[in-house]
Amino acid sequence: MEGSAIVEFWKGQLLELQTFEGVMYKTQVNHQDHNRIYIQKPINRMNRYLSVTNHMSVTVYFHNEERALYSFDTQLNLLHSQLWFQAPSVDRIKKAQRRRFFRVPVEVELNLNLKSIEHSEIDEFIKVTTKDISGGGLSFLCSFAVETEKLIAGIMHLETNNSQNTIEFYGKIVNCAKLPDNNFKVSLEFVHMKESTRSDIIKYCLFKQVEARNKLKNYSL
Secondary structure (H helix, E strand, O other), X not given: OOOXXXXXXXXXXXXXXXXXXXXEEEEXXXXXXXXXXXXOOOEOOOOOEOOOOOOEEEEEEEEOOOOOEEEEEEEEEEEOOEEEEEOOOHHHOEEOOOOOXXXXXXXOEEEEEOOOOOOOOOOOEEXXXXXXXXXXXXXXXXXXXXXXXXXXXXEEEEXXXXXXXXXXXXXXXXXXXXXXXXXXXXXXXXXXXXXXXXXXXXXXXXXXXXXXXXXXXXXXX
């Protein structure tokens, strides 16, 4: 790993795991105990949990403090229903060659037009709040089901300490899952997006992740 002799993981840090079959799952660090990193049960974008076997081989992706993306290969272990992997040595960590879009839990107000951008002539505006955002898409809660594969348009406002961006986007509904409270969690993937716009979203996501970490570091009992 370039530029650092120590790899630090923190509670709440977002990670992505790639299985041997190439399927991506997201998770978060629960805590670190000596050289063991304990994590939440990984879940994929279809809201399905990873079926873990002991010593299961995965690749872990994470961002460091400088917001660069790194990865390392490891094995997942089960101990008293807790999931963990060995903290990696510096020489096992490499800079990731391909882009990953981390979904960051953050609430941002969305204005959506559920009119299909392909067919319908009738506008259908709703206002919702995001559950998470990434450079590749987002999810939100809705009181009714939204048809998968549907292409819709939306607007969101992303604000940091130094900037405020109004993002207009098109998205394809990739999943709509009914929740126990009878609401629906809807996931969409950005389509037809300029890379400059995607870059603004990624910068915002990284800002919110670092902000969350700093709040934890500065919190004292």
